[in-house]
Amino acid sequence: MARKTLKRENTVVQQDFVDEPLSSSGDTIRMDPDMVMADGMVDEGYRTNHESKKNDDDPHNGVTYSDVSFQGTEGGLQVLGRGVKELVQKVQALRQLGVEDLVLPLPKIVVVGDQSTGKSSLIEGMSEIKVPRSAGTCTRCPLEINLTESASPDDPWSCRIVLHKKYNYEGKLGKSRTSGKHNPKGEGATRNRPLGPWQEQDSEDFPFAIITSKDKVVDALERAQLATLDPSSEPERYMPGVPLLKKEAQVKFSPNVVRLDITGPGLPNLSFYDLPGVVNVVDIPEEAYLMDLVRNLVKQYIKAENCVNLLALTMSHDLQTSSAFALIRDMKAEARTVGCLTKPDRLDPEQALEQWIKILRGEEFKLGFGYHVIKNNPDPQVDHATARREEAAFFSDQEPWNTTLSAYSEHFGTSLLQTALSQRLTAQIRTSLPGIIDKVEEKAKSIEESLKELPEPLDGSLAVSVTMEMIKFERQIETHFDGGSQLFPFQKDWHEAALRFRKDLAETRPVLTLQDPRKGEPCYSRDLTIRSISGTPTPVGKATMAPISIDSDDEDGAPSFEPSPIRQSGKKRPNPSAQSTPAKVPRVNGASRFTSTTTSKCFDLREVRRIIQEGYISLPNHVDPKSIERMIVLGMGHWEGPVDDFLSQTKHLCETTIFEQVQDIYGKYSQTHYYEAIRQICESFFKKTFSEQRQLVMRILSWELSKPKTYNEEAIEAASDKALTLLQTTRRHIRANAYINEQEAKTSKATSGQARMEKLAKITDAQLGPEEYGREIKAMSSVKGYYECAYSRFVDVVCASVHCELFAKCRMDIVKEMKRQFAVAEPGAEERLAVLLASNPEQEDRRTQLKREMETIKKAQEHLQGLSEQEE
Numbered sequence: 001m002a003r004k005t006l007k008r009e010n011t012v013v014q015q016d017f018v019d020e021p022l023s024s025s026g027d028t029i030r031m032d033p034d035m036v037m038a039d040g041m042v043d044e045g046y047r048t049n050h051e052s053k054k055n056d057d058d059p060h061n062g063v064t065y066s067d068v069s070f071q072g073t074e075g076g077l078q079v080l081g082r083g084v085k086e087l088v089q090k091v092q093a094l095r096q097l098g099v100e101d102l103v104l105p106l107p108k109i110v111v112v113g114d115q116s117t118g119k120s121s122l123i124e125g126m127s128e129i130k131v132p133r134s135a136g137t138c139t140r141c142p143l144e145i146n147l148t149e150s151a152s153p154d155d156p157w158s159c160r161i162v163l164h165k166k167y168n169y170e171g172k173l174g175k176s177r178t179s180g181k182h183n184p185k186g187e188g189a190t191r192n193r194p195l196g197p198w199q200e201q202d203s204e205d206f207p208f209a210i211i212t213s214k215d216k217v218v219d220a221l222e223r224a225q226l227a228t229l230d231p232s233s234e235p236e237r238y239m240p241g242v243p244l245l246k247k248e249a250q251v252k253f254s255p256n257v258v259r260l261d262i263t264g265p266g267l268p269n270l271s272f273y274d275l276p277g278v279v280n281v282v283d284i285p286e287e288a289y290l291m292d293l294v295r296n297l298v299k300q301y302i303k304a305e306n307c308v309n310l311l312a313l314t315m316s317h318d319l320q321t322s323s324a325f326a327l328i329r330d331m332k333a334e335a336r337t338v339g340c341l342t343k344p345d346r347l348d349p350e351q352a353l354e355q356w357i358k359i360l361r362g363e364e365f366k367l368g369f370g371y372h373v374i375k376n377n378p379d380p381q382v383d384h385a386t387a388r389r390e391e392a393a394f395f396s397d398q399e400p401w402n403t404t405l406s407a408y409s410e411h412f413g414t415s416l417l418q419t420a421l422s423q424r425l426t427a428q429i430r431t432s433l434p435g436i437i438d439k440v441e442e443k444a445k446s447i448e449e450s451l452k453e454l455p456e457p458l459d460g461s462l463a464v465s466v467t468m469e470m471i472k473f474e475r476q477i478e479t480h481f482d483g484g485s486q487l488f489p490f491q492k493d494w495h496e497a498a499l500r501f502r503k504d505l506a507e508t509r510p511v512l513t514l515q516d517p518r519k520g521e522p523c524y525s526r527d528l529t530i531r532s533i534s535g536t537p538t539p540v541g542k543a544t545m546a547p548i549s550i551d552s553d554d555e556d557g558a559p560s561f562e563p564s565p566i567r568q569s570g571k572k573r574p575n576p577s578a579q580s581t582p583a584k585v586p587r588v589n590g591a592s593r594f595t596s597t598t599t600s601k602c603f604d605l606r607e608v609r610r611i612i613q614e615g616y617i618s619l620p621n622h623v624d625p626k627s628i629e630r631m632i633v634l635g636m637g638h639w640e641g642p643v644d645d646f647l648s649q650t651k652h653l654c655e656t657t658i659f660e661q662v663q664d665i666y667g668k669y670s671q672t673h674y675y676e677a678i679r680q681i682c683e684s685f686f687k688k689t690f691s692e693q694r695q696l697v698m699r700i701l702s703w704e705l706s707k708p709k710t711y712n713e714e715a716i717e718a719a720s721d722k723a724l725t726l727l728q729t730t731r732r733h734i735r736a737n738a739y740i741n742e743q744e745a746k747t748s749k750a751t752s753g754q755a756r757m758e759k760l761a762k763i764t765d766a767q768l769g770p771e772e773y774g775r776e777i778k779a780m781s782s783v784k785g786y787y788e789c790a791y792s793r794f795v796d797v798v799c800a801s802v803h804c805e806l807f808a809k810c811r812m813d814i815v816k817e818m819k820r821q822f823a824v825a826e827p828g829a830e831e832r833l834a835v836l837l838a839s840n841p842e843q844e845d846r847r848t849q850l851k852r853e854m855e856t857i858k859k860a861q862e863h864l865q866g867l868s869e870q871e872e
Helices: 045-053 081-097 119-127 214-228 289-302 323-330 349-361 384-397 406-411 414-453 462-482 490-506 605-614 625-635 640-669 673-706 713-747 753-762 774-812 814-822 829-837 841-871
Strands: 002-008 011-017 108-113 143-149 158-169 198-211 257-264 270-274 307-314 337-342 371-373 511-513 547-549 584-588 591-594 602-604
Touching (some): 081 143, 081 270, 081 414, 081 841, 108 289, 108 323, 119 143, 119 270, 119 307, 119 337, 119 384, 119 414, 198 214, 214 257, 270 414, 289 307, 289 323, 307 323, 307 414, 371 406, 384 414, 406 414, 414 640, 414 841, 462 490, 462 640, 462 814, 462 829, 490 640, 490 774, 511 605, 602 605, 605 625, 605 774, 625 774, 673 774, 673 814, 673 829, 713 753, 713 774, 774 814, 814 829
Parallel strands (some): 108 270, 108 307, 307 337, 337 371, 511 602
Antiparallel strands (some): 002 011, 143 270, 158 198, 158 257, 511 547, 584 591
16 A cells, blocks of 8 residues: 655645556546544535635646546445445444344435436446336335445355335225225325334345346346335245236335345445435325325434435436425434435536535535535446446536536546445444444343343252242242332232221211101201201202211211212112122222222111011010111121122232232243243132132121121210210201291291291290100111121221231242142152243243344444454
8 A cells, every 4th residue: 555645735635545456547536535524524624625726727626537447436445444444344244143123223324315316327326236217116115235345356246135024014905996006095194103004013034036147136126126015925926036927016105125235346335225216296196195105214214313314416406496305404414414416417507507516615505425426327228337437428528517617526426426425434333333332232231131031941959949939939928918118018008908998888887868758858958067957057948858877977977968868988789699790990009999889778767667666565665676686787788899899909919919929930931831830829829718718708797797796885885875966966957947847838938048047046846846756766876886886896807807817828828839739849859840840932932032132242242342442
């Protein structure tokens, strides 16, 4: 390698050049080292270098277009030097390893442009292959081209075609009955589906063809694109050598990629995507939906920070009309975009030359990496070498390219564009390298964690290993059932369920309707309390009778009149004898809430009298104790509903806690029969244990309902007295209002407000007369007094039984059952456990896949380590 020196306005710049010829002419490419820069930096040297080198005596500014050889494209690579060449090739090796599918997209170049901008010719010029020009193929799906220089100049040229499927088609295939064409209904882009019916899936590659002759590329590529545009068929039917039954695309667009891995001597090391051309208008109205799909696809590519965008623009149109340029601006990607001006032969020097000079200088339509100009022969029969010679002759011989615009000749031609793109890609690789290294490290850690979930078969004694895990499982069960901290909320959640159980029974106390409908006694709104009884009542005409709880649920003990004959506390049981099935709802504050309902028992005065009369004894004004016992049992007849709810919540909490620990300790064996056996043992054990607990609670309930009994005389007497006072007070208030209504009906003068309150205060017991239902009210106060003692006692006994039976067995006996069934201490335990612990095929496949990915990541780490050392 020779060291050459260039002089530039009193500045000496030394630069390495390859001293071996790039072609038979022996010419070399003169490169401006200022062009190599990091991604995102504006190429200020693009304009200033030309201004500093401008020489009025030399219209070519010391650089003639004939200095560049167009026999091949190896110059773009060789001028980079061996270190840069290795950098590009190693990143391409990472791509071939599949790192992109595992980690993140690697730096590459994305070619975008409007339709009919000469983009296909540009792709052909850079890749030295011909691409299909037929409608409905190359314009409908992305094309990825990876160019790699072969290791030896004698190696043959080859092209490997792969169908890369990252999106699954979820639309409807079919043709319109009227037009006979593909029916695009429902395939347009939406906010949630930017690519229409195409939804992301796990990536998969289908090796389609290996081509060793450039002449066969067009046919193979066209077949690959047709396969991509036919999501309902297997790709094999389109492979080279298979007769094509149809050449019509089944869909008009696909985001799935056709990838070409091209290897050959003298090729630049480049990776770029050719995206469908952006359009604003379509000839066929039915295909208007394609415009948004293509735009959204282009946006997905150009927004990637590690991509260099190559924007194809035709010089036959004003750049302001370019939709692709507008997308670049919308995505704020100008700083990492190279402009490529095509069709220079259509430039009208007299009309637009000044504007194009400003563009080339970077004064208008600025792009971070400036502009290049290329000219390609649209004739597909013209070979690559001929096209490059024609291109060289055009810029050397045609005005204004060899005169007015010659100051920018270092940006003319496909070969110099390849060189610039190689530099940009190299700069992007250097910029992206630290992030790639970090992502690879993160992926390695992720795979290691996944492999831990699928451990290798246990070493040593299986019986010992299994026993140690059982001990760990038992300790975790004990810790959770004991509770006592935020990390172990089981006891807190269950305590909330127990309080709800108690509240359900308290809120469904028996209720009593105190009005006598025979006498027209009024009904009052439910907000009537003792305070309002002593103040101004509010009659509600002849409404239905209002029941009243024997004891108020309000904290101040005030009575509450109900607007209907049944009082509920969120409970409803049409058939008290039928068992309810609680419905589970999401956990609230750690506890499960259930929605089954139960009703209170509602008595009225006549029903109480009838029950007393049926138990008649010969003593006047006395009540048979059996009548009171009968009403007590009726008042507790709904308890089975709250019991079912409470037990269902308890079951849910226990099952959740147990099987969360099963998953935590034994989840790593989820693909083995051992895991299935563990779950089955725990399920059977808990089912049996819970069934026993339920039977015990039902026996306790039957004790309560069989015959009322208590020795807590002080508590029942206090509760009965409180209920009696409340009932008598409310009953007198109802009678007083009925008396006033009767008197006012005779005079047709109704009172209200303060006047009525004063009347109520003056009513005497003598005016009201004797209470007809005194005995009934006294009897109901005894029913209420007993209920208060019974429900509190019942809740305590049920909760104590759950603690001492169900929880204790879960803590202490579940692991005993596991040891018994696995017989870990019995002869033959090792053989039995080995069979149970044998991984199933799915787990082995997963382990194999993860190990394969880890091998890929390790190879990637080796490549990246080499790159890091080289960069240092």
